[in-house]
Amino acid sequence: MDNHTIAHTEEHHVSLPQHRHHFETEEQQREAATFGMWLFLLTEIMFFGGLFMAYLLYRNWYYDAFVAASNTLNIGLGAVNTAVLIGSGFAMALAVWAAEVRKKGLLVIFLIITTLLGTVFLGVKYVEYKEKFELRHVPGANFDISRFVNPPADARDQQHLAPDMAHKTEIYFSLYFAMTGMHALHMIIGIGLLIWLTIRAQRGAFSSGYVAPIENFGLYWHFVDIVWLFLFPLLYLINIHPMH
């Protein structure tokens, strides 16, 4: 008897448009979506894990080359980007809150701020990549090691590398482009999704307590932020120790 009444009230619940037929309750649907997102992030960790493994190996083997190459990066731009991305993550967290308290206007504003900051990040990344092309520090046939064998007078790092070790900077830049490139690709996908979510939010899709897409996208966006929080020190700050 009891089971019947419970089943009955649940059936009453399922009239919301976002509820999908194969879930018994909306709670179950929400839990499933969040759980699925966490699992997906786990696969992402394994995906980036392969790159971090390669980084660990080669940084141990070619430490001097890694230091010299990382010193050609612009720490200022990297730090700005880190701040921009943290700001973007903060705006995303606020967007999730706005969706939960059902404030449509705020939600749209926070989603737009998240998108803008994400775009700023990519813009700064573009400037950094462009510099690498100009210095011929992009791996491939045009890669140039002269800067590491004979550093120009204005270089931050005046250490002369033996040509043999200087060649290993190409490995560093391979990893730099593979890792930041994969990260940027995730940002671009994320921005695409953000635009789609903003349009849906504007139409009021998330104003009635249905926040799962916003919440789960938030998880993804924070994951992308966290990847950068590892990439920044690993790529930019190899020999920058505040203690020394």
Add this chain to the structure above:
Amino acid sequence: MSTILSLPDQRTATLPKKNYLNNEHGILSWLLTGDHKRIAILYLISITFFFFIGGAFAGLIRLELLTPQPDLVASDTYNKFFTMHGIIMIFLFLVPSVPATLGNFLIPIMLGARDLAFPKINLLSWYLYIIGGTLTLTALVLGGVDTGWTFTTPLSTHYLNTHVVTAATAIFIAGFSSIFTGLNFIVTIHRMRAPGMSWFRMPLFVWANYAASLLMVLGTPVLAIAIVLVALERTIGIGIFDPTKGGDPLLFQHLFWFYSHPAVYIMILPGMGVISEVISTFSRKRIFGYTAVAFSSVAIAVFGFFVWAHHMFIMGVSNYSALVFSLLTMLVAVPSAIKTFNWSATLYKGSLTFETPMLYAFGFIGLFTIGGLTGVFLGSLGMDIHLTETYFIVAHFHFVMVGGMLMAFLAGIHFWWPKMTGRMYPESLSKLAAVVTFIGFILTFMPQFILGYLGMPRRYHAYPPEFQVLNVLSTAGATVLGVGYMLPMLYLAWSLKYGAIAGDNPWQATGLEWQITSPPPTENFHEIPIVDYEAYDYERLEKMKKHEVTTVG
């Protein structure tokens, strides 16, 4: 205690008026479906297609090896044959075989759910599979790939001028199909179980697929990044695996085998799940040591992640790591043995009947045991140095993958065919096919163990004349095996129209899937079942039958 299987009267069985097959009509109702059962059928058709293409390449390989001289094809064409055979069979057939077809069809029903957690992602995963498959065929049509299915660097990045990037993209995309299937299964098993369906009431098929899904979700992304790096190295020349730039080709091997060793457990675990179901049903007994069998699936998945370097013993890994990986490899034999012993113990004093799925299951146990034990040879360091890269290793993994997994797949297809289509396959013809497959298999791959032990290397298309007798035996066996695989294809297609109507529970099995109509309705259950009994409870089924009132008419 146990009962003899008696098939219900098939003359009175009828097909349900409304079921998932006739619920909607038209090609679009299939291509845009969210129904896990329809997606399973889509998968079944596509993997069968790729299986026969991969099989054709196996046939060509065996034909070339009929004579010691390289007389059928040139050596680089031969390289393309075994590469295509490997890529298609592994990524497009074995990995999705049981999970994407039987798993897709059965897991929601076995759990008492209406669908998988994410039906759209399920459909997406089939489309990704099709894109991956199409790209593989594109690489084939454009002129082929000859890296071997392992894409070993620097061979694949520097020395070959074939369609490596196309094939790599194909595998990358097919990999995401596998990730999404695994993700869907895990979420479904965690969140969609019917009331009362506790973890230890789940059928062992679900446990096995759960373990395989963990491997898919955790392993496949590592393959993806390894393949991306190979493609980047080929296209723009980044140097992560390039020794001339200071990169390490061994790193590629580590990343590749970190997925590709667990991948063999992705392939075999769901098959083991099928065997548990079949053995239990046709012994009319609860599976012996249910908990041990369930946990051994998880144990295989966990150990499976820590043995990858045994593919690299002769590639220059340090002696210490070789020692550790050899030891860990031996450990995987333990949960596999637990399963085999528990299946045998289930048979003991069971009321056995020998329907076709059971014959395939017996084939599985025998061939998998041989395959598994020869794996212990290869896991021992000294033996491995002699045997690796010979036909011994070819025979070993074909015993596990073909003798094991394909037998299990066919056991499962026959076992659940009545549920999927509502019709029976022809019993005596299918028994013949099971026996032919077994004989053909033994004849094909037993000689290869001897060839390998005598030192015939794999991947060569010519060999010294003294190896010819064994090679002829192997090719003859492959022909028999080919007949063994054609038969089910033909009579199963025949049975779709002419097969006897099966009824809801032709095997008198206990699983939830047998309590609904065959074929099942689109929503699986009109009312979500409440589970208050253990899995494989044949005594309960017997009691229920006693109280059943037979209606006439």
